[in-house]
Amino acid sequence: MTLTSSFALFRSNSASAQNNGRMTYHSVIKNRFFKKAFMASALTLVMLGTPLVPAEEAKANSQSLPAASSLSGSYLSGRSALLAQDLAAASNYFTAALQRDPENFYILDRAFVTSLANGNVEKAFPLANQILEEDNEHFLAQLAIAAQRIHEGDYTTPLPDAVTQNVNPLSRLTFALVSAWEKAGQGKTNEAIEDLTSTTGAKWFDLFINFNAGLLAEYNNDPHKAAEFYKAAYEIDRGALRNAISYTRMLAASGRQQEALDIVAEYEQLIPEHPLLVSLREQIESGEVIESVAKTPADGLAEALHGLGIAVSKEGEELSANYLQLAIYLNPGNDSALIGLASLFEQLGDNERAIAYLSEVSESSPMKREAEIQIALHYNILDNLEEARAHLEKLVESDPTDLEAITSLGNVLRGHSLFEEAETSYDQGLSTLNEIQSNHWTLLYFRGITRERQDKWDAAEEDFREALTLKPEQPMILNYLGYSLVDRGLKLDEAQKMIERAVRLRPTDGYIVDSLGWVYYRLGRYEEAVEKLERAVALRPHDPIINDHLGDAYWQVGRKLEARYKWNHARDLEPEPKDLERILDKIENGMEEAVPVVASSADSK
Template sequence: MTTARPFFSLALAAGFAAVLHLAASPARAEAVPDVDTSLAGNYLAARLASSERDSDAAVTYLRNLMKLDARNDEIVERTFFAMLMDGDIDEAMKLADRMVKADRTHRIARLALSVRAIKKAHYQTARTNLALSVRGPIGDLTATLLAAWTFYGSGNTKGAVELIDRLEGPDWYVPLKELHAGLILDAAGQKKEAGKRLEQAMKIDPGSLRAIDAYARWASRNESIDAALAAYGSFEKQLPNHPIVMAAIRDLKAGKTLPPLVKTAQEGSSEVLYGLGSTVGRQGGEDLALVYLQLAIWLYPEHPFASLTLADLYEQLKQPSKAIEVYESVPDSSPLKRNAEVQLAVNLDAADKYKEARAHLDKMIAADPKDIEAIVALGKIQQSRKMFAECAETYSKAIALIPQPTKGNWALFYFRGICNERSKNWPAAEADLKKALELNPDQPHVLNYLGYSWVDQGVNLDQGVEMIRKAAKLRPDDGPIVDSLGWAYYRLGRYDEAVVQLERAIELMPQDPVINDHLGDAYWKVGRKLEAGFQWAHARDLKPEPDDLTKIVQKIDKGLDAVDQPAPVRKAEETQKGG
């Protein structure tokens, strides 16, 4: 993007002046021109929509602003960016043409125009636009990889690979450079060199499904089906039953070879945008990720992962309705269709449409009673809605489908344990939590949950505290776990130690009402009553659960002694001795 300019034309300034004047002089409201009020109103609405990443609304208000202030370059820029984020690419391209006239090196506008040129197979035009764009670490890699694919599209495979190899940058460039060099060579039929590059990409980033998929496909055609199966098998150990991998393995076992992951410059360029968009989205660059993913889909709508990654990003941004739209667009022929159907139900629930979500999952489970993903999704929905008896029963159905649980199944027992504990079935909950720890002994959440439950009940105190300490050591920046350690000390009557840990927890999660409430109680116990009141007041303002709110208000008014508090827990042998 270009250097930000104040989002204020003279017309906008006049609009705000009119609104302020209107507020100061209500009797003269009729004298204010409607256009000024509309301009200011649309500006404010557009800013609010943009801040909430409501791209549909932002585009609507920004379009109105363009009609009212057609010469304002800043409005054009914001409208362009909002359109890209919303997937309105064709309209955004029209604004990109206009923007590069005002700012010749505008990075995102030049990127968009290069993608349009690639789609039309106008490869020299694409390279010209990429060469004119302002650069940075992401921009350098994007422009270089896209330019390389345009060289491939022009029939210059050697130039494409040399361009990639010349690019210098941080270490995280390397796996992407190797992958795209290998993809270009594979698409060009240069078998030996393609294999070297793709194998190197896989070795550098063994957790990358795209790298493993690309190499395994090459191996199926150039080495052996066994070599391809071995590559997929390495990924299976990390993430079992991935639908793309399972579909590929079925084809290989049927004696089929697999085509290259990418065959055209358009597909390769879409892969560049998808790969960088997914990476940027995981690192906090959601707006840019939306732009990259939307361009990837526009360039190659059949990309198997771009749509699901976009939907996942919408989930991350708490926009379930947008995610639902994307999941509905996944074609029935895609190996990822069933995953999309499960996530569609999850987002229906997030959009407060539980009945629709439940019906959707029930239909899936009826069609395939062994669909463990759909069953687990239903369990998670029930758990989030505090339907604890129901979710325990649902998780039991999922567990029944696993004859020999392994380390990867620990979460099923953990979640069923939570549901059993919350539905007052502690013996079953304890058995589940112990089983989860048996499968994964160093899992911090299980250590924390079981350890704290024991401390809270006054049993296995030494072991329970040690488990919580271990969890906190494994996850020192996890606010809830550090809070558990502090609250365990509180329950043991070790109030000074409780304060130390709860203050750490507050640093990690200052806006959590439970932790603020806990710290208030601990402060009270060590005589810091003024600070206790402050923490309770803060907890009250952070929208705690209704039952907690009632107690917090009582503590603020009358102090901790006005609220029923459980006595400090003691070891069973101490109780028996009357100690």
């Protein structure tokens, strides 16, 4: 389980895949803005006359971008920061550019949008007001100011007709939700529900309208009506855990506890031990009062913007971030939005920001421990083994039965080649189980890897085969076990069939295709090896080991110039030091004729 999967409250394709019109930020902005922006942008680019740096270079340099000393420098640095997906730097540079050219509408827009996306909400509000002085139909500026009003308890200032009647579907739905929560704030919640449910639009509107109508009814202390609306959302998309949980909560709140528990049990079969489901089941079984998710209109609008922010994430991180940042502004305790932002910054490659948002998840949240696990994994990505390990060991110490934390600790240690210690973690995880079930195959598989890497082959094979019994069609197990058998000259026919089956199950996995090619190589079937390894390189062109393997196969079939080309390419792809030494030797001296592996005497065992 990951936080992303746990909090994809509407599956990523639930809204956008059904959309009849793309839900992008730029499609929401009126043509009048585009004309202003294009002219300002064109003038700026003419003035600069300098091309932007490539995205890869910008990404590499994003942590050390210099302070710009001119309008052109600030503007180009802002664009480069955006290419590098560095929202903090982009916000700073566009703000600096705006100070040098305060009349430039395009730069004003960029400064506002990047500031909001980066979480500088208070800094973004004055910029939004400046934008609205020139363009009263600016979608995000109107949304930001509306959120500010609701946050401050102003529910009576009307929204402009230009935004409430906008033909863009995302704009129309967004402001229908804003208007509904404004009316709820005026004590007109039933009217708000009527208005919202009469909103027409694309087919995907139905999911959001029913969910948010349920939220309004819940806010209005009407669990029966809330359950009806949540049921409609649940029927539209049962794959979204948020729909199921909301419907179940209101079933319990309206006295239908057994129906609620039946739904929880159904989902626990699909995702065992999910913290949100466990917490909800315990809450229902104890008879605890089910409290409203939205205690204020600001809470309700935060939930609405969070749902939309998750849904539009595939349309671009910037737009998604704007919605999620406003959700956090409206309700700083919205743990779902915090986790959504952490996931978004993870996608942007900003692990420090992901850690910061995950750290804000409340202690009382059922997802707190999962958030802490993810924090440790982000530290691991940052190559801070000490912090990652300490974080996970603290979690395991506080709950020695937490299989998720134990497995994560093992995975971190294994990733740093601390195989003996990793094996100990997996041992601890397996010892917590009364019965090993099919979903525990990963523990056996990972322990098998640590044992294989410590040359404990008999114990490793036992783990792999037990894992395969639990998951007979799992390509990762088939691949690792098959490859290891061939490498040892054991059970060659069985091993080859395992890897061929893994390739059939996952034909576009370059690593598994490489395994099959390398098995053919080890068996002396060099022409077949070349065919498979060329396919693996096509699938994983930037992997040094796969390129190295292909070079070896080329050498054995007499294509020695191509072999050296591949080895040189493998060298340039920054392999591990021990692999680099071997590759450099082949570049210098070539290879001996390979000796095909033959079945050992152990093959008959």
